[in-house]
Amino acid sequence: MLFRFDLMAGLTDVLRAEAAQIEQFEEDFEPEVRLAEARFGDFQANGILPHAKKHGRNPRELATLLLQRLREDQICEDAMHMEIAGPGFLNFRFRPEFTLEYLRKFRSQDDLREGTREGTTGRKIVVDFSSPNTAKQMHVGHIRSTIIGDVLARMLAFQGHQVIRDNHVGDWGTQFGILILAVKRSGFSLDALGEAPLEALENLYREGNRMIEEDPALRKEAQAELVSLQKGNPESREVWEKINAISMDAFEKVYEMLGVRFDETLGESFYADKVDEVYDSLDRLGISEESEGAWVVFHRQHQRFAEQPFIVRKSDGASNYATTDLATLWHRIQVFEAEEIIYVTDGRQRDHFEQLFLTGEKWLAAEKRPLPSLRHVWFGTILGEDGKAIKTRSGDPVKLLDLLEEAIRRALAVVKEKNPELPVEEARHIARITGLGAVRYADLSQNRTSDYLFDWDKLLALEGNTAPYLLYAVARIHSIFRKTELEPGSGEEAATSFETDTEKALARRLLFLAPALDQTLRELRPHYLCSYLFELAGDFATFYNQDKVAVDDAATRSRRLLLCARTLTTMETGLALLGISSLTKM
Ligand code: ARG
Numbered sequence: 409m410l411f412r413f414d415l416m417a418g419l420t421d422v423l424r425a426e427a428a429q430i431e432q433f434e435e436d437f438e439p440e441v442r443l444a445e446a447r448f449g450d451f452q453a454n455g456i457l458p459h460a461k462k463h464g465r466n467p468r469e470l471a472t473l474l475l476q477r478l479r480e481d482q483i484c485e486d487a488m489h490m491e492i493a494g495p496g497f498l499n500f501r502f503r504p505e506f507t508l509e510y511l512r513k514f515r516s517q518d519d520l521r522e523g524t525r526e527g528t529t530g531r532k533i534v535v536d537f538s539s540p541n542t543a544k545q546m547h548v549g550h551i552r553s554t555i556i557g558d559v560l561a562r563m564l565a566f567q568g569h570q571v572i573r574d575n576h577v578g579d580w581g582t583q584f585g586i587l588i589l590a591v592k593r594s595g596f597s598l599d600a601l602g603e604a605p606l607e608a609l610e611n612l613y614r615e616g617n618r619m620i621e622e623d624p625a626l627r628k629e630a631q632a633e634l635v636s637l638q639k640g641n642p643e644s645r646e647v648w649e650k651i652n653a654i655s656m657d658a659f660e661k662v663y664e665m666l667g668v669r670f671d672e673t674l675g676e677s678f679y680a681d682k683v684d685e686v687y688d689s690l691d692r693l694g695i696s697e698e699s700e701g702a703w704v705v706f707h708r709q710h711q712r713f714a715e716q717p718f719i720v721r722k723s724d725g726a727s728n729y730a731t732t733d734l735a736t737l738w739h740r741i742q743v744f745e746a747e748e749i750i751y752v753t754d755g756r757q758r759d760h761f762e763q764l765f766l767t768g769e770k771w772l773a774a775e776k777r778p779l780p781s782l783r784h785v786w787f788g789t790i791l792g793e794d795g796k797a798i799k800t801r802s803g804d805p806v807k808l809l810d811l812l813e814e815a816i817r818r819a820l821a822v823v824k825e826k827n828p829e830l831p832v833e834e835a836r837h838i839a840r841i842t843g844l845g846a847v848r849y850a851d852l853s854q855n856r857t858s859d860y861l862f863d864w865d866k867l868l869a870l871e872g873n874t875a876p877y878l879l880y881a882v883a884r885i886h887s888i889f890r891k892t893e894l895e896p897g898s899g900e901e902a903a904t905s906f907e908t909d910t911e912k913a914l915a916r917r918l919l920f921l922a923p924a925l926d927q928t929l930r931e932l933r934p935h936y937l938c939s940y941l942f943e944l945a946g947d948f949a950t951f952y953n954q955d956k957v958a959v960d961d962a963a964t965r966s967r968r969l970l971l972c973a974r975t976l977t978t979m980e981t982g983l984a985l986l987g988i989s990s991l992t993k994m
Pocket residue numbers: 536538539540541576577578733736751752753
C-alpha cells in the first residue's frame with residue numbers, strides 16, 4: 409500500500425487483497441476503512457463486524473486472521489502499528505518515521521496534484537453552471553451555482569479530468585416577446601442604458617407588462633413578437649442580440665470579480681435549430697406520445713411522475729426548457745464526447761433533472777448510444793436574517809454585484825481597523841481577497857444541500873470556519889519563513905521523527921488531505937475540503953502556540969519548519985481549489 413498518496417484508499421486495497429487470500433472471508437468483504445478518532449489511531453477498519461454477521465462467522469476470529477496475515481506479509485508492519493479493538497475492529501496508527509517519510513515525499517503542490525491523480529483515469533466532463541437568464545440581473549441564487557460549479561470544475565481538473573465549463577445561459581425565454589414589444593412601442597433606446605443596464609432592462613420588462621395590463625390585446629402582439637423572433641425576423645433579432653450583449657457584459661463583470669471563466673457559453677438559443685431533430689428522434693423511437701395536444705414522455709414506473717409527464721413540446725408547437733436540455737444533451741454527447749455531465753442548479757429543479765435523466769436514459773438506449781453519467785448537483789437557498797430567502801431592505805432580490813462590492817467594502821473596514829498604518833494599496837488588495845474569499849467560502853463551507861444563513865459578521869470574522877481565518881493562518885506561516893529568512897521547503901534536511909503531541913497531531917492531519925479530497929470529489933460537496941482546511945488551521949495554531957519553531961536544536965527546528973512548509977502548501981492548494989487566492993501578509 410505504501411506510498412500511495414491516498415493512504416486510506418491504499419489501506420482499503422491492501423485489506424481487500426489480503427482478505428481475498430483467507431478462506432474464512434467471502435468475496436463480498438468490504439474493509440470500510442475510516443478515519444479513526446485520534447485516541448484510537450489514524451484509521452480504523454469497520455467492515456469485519458458486518459461481514460462476520462452476514463456470513464455467520466466470529467468477528468474476533470476474522471479480525472485475528474486478517475491481522476496475522478498482514479503481519480506475515482509485512483506489508484504494513486513498517487509503516488503502522490496495528491491492533492484489534494472491541495469485537496472485531498482493526499485499528500491502525502502510523503509510525504512517526506513513516507509520517508515523516510510521507511511528508512518528505514509529498515511536498516509541493518505538484519506532488520499533491522500527482523498524488524490526487526493516482527488511480528483515476530481522466531474523463532471528459534462537462535460542468536454546466538452559473539447559467540443566468542438574460543435581460544435580468546444575476547441574483548444571489550446564481551451565486552451558488554457560479555461558485556460551486558467553478559470550484560467543482562477546478563477540483564475535477566486537479567484530479568486530471570478534462571473539464572469543459574459550459575455556461576448554459578437562458579437567452580431564449582418567453583420574456584423576449586414582451587421585451588421586444590416594449591422596445592417597439594415605447595421607442596426605448598437600447599444604446600444608452602447608463603450605469604445599471606440590467607436594471608434598465610428589468611424596468612423595460614415591467615413596462616411591457618404594464619402596457620399589456622392596460623391593453624390586454626397587446627398580449628397577442630407580444631406572442632407574435634416572440635414567434636417572429638423565433639422565425640428569424642431581422643428587426644426582432646437585432647433587438648434580441650442587443651439585449652443579450654448588454655446582459656453578457658454585465659455578467660462578465662461578476663465573473664471577473666469572482667475569477668470565474670468558461671470554455672463555452674452556449675445559451676438556450678444555440679439549440680433552437682436543433683430541437684426538431686429531438687422531436688423526430690423521440691417520435692420515431694416511440695419514446696414520446698401525444699397528450700392533450702402536447703408531446704410528452706411518461707415515466708410511469710416512477711410513482712412521482714406517473715401523473716406528471718416530461719413535456720417536450722408544448723401544445724402550441726413551441727419548444728421548452730426540457731426540449732432544449734435534450735438537444736443540449738445530444739450536442740454534448742456528439743460534439744464534446746462528454747463522458748460525464750454535471751448540472752449545478754438550485755434544488756427546485758430536481759424534478760426537471762430527474763425527468764431529463766430518465767428520458768435521456770430511454771432515448772440513448774433506443775439510439776444505441778452510451779449515456780454519459782449525469783449528475784444533478786443541487787443546492788439550497790441563501791437565507792437572510794429573518795430566516796427567509798435573502799432580500800434587500802426594499803424586498804427585492806439581492807443583486808450579486810452589490811453583494812460582492814459590499815463584501816470588499818466591509819473587509820476593508822475590518823483591515824483598516826486592525827491595521828491602520830497599512831498603505832492604502834495593500835489594504836485594498838487584502839480587502840479584495842478577503843472579502844471575495846469570505847463570500848465564496850461562506851457558500852462552499854456549508855453542505856450544499858442545506859439552506860444557509862447569510863451573516864456578514866460571521867463570514868468576515870477572523871475566528872471560526874471562515875475565509876479570513878484560513879487566510880490569516882497562511883499569512884502567519886509566510887511570516888514565520890520571513891523571520892527565519894528561509895524559503896518554505898528549505899532547512900528541512902535535519903528533520904527527525906515527530907515528537908511532541910502537537911507536532912504529531914499536525915503531521916497526522918496533513919496525511920488526511922487525500923481522503924478529504926476523495927470524499928469531496930465523490931460527493932461533489934466542497935464543504936468536506938473546507939472542514940478539513942479548518943481543522944488543519946486549528947491544528948497548526950495549537951502546534952504553533954505550543955512548539956517554538958526557531959529553536960537551537962537543528963533536528964527539532966528542521967522538523968518544525970517542515971511542518972510549517974507542508975501546512976502552507978496544503979492550505980494554499982486547498983484555497984486555490986476553492987478559488988481563493990492566498991495572502992502573504994494580512
Ligand atoms: N437558466 C436556468 C436558471 O436560471 C439554469 C440552467 C441550468 N442548466 C441547464 N442545462 N438546464 O434557472
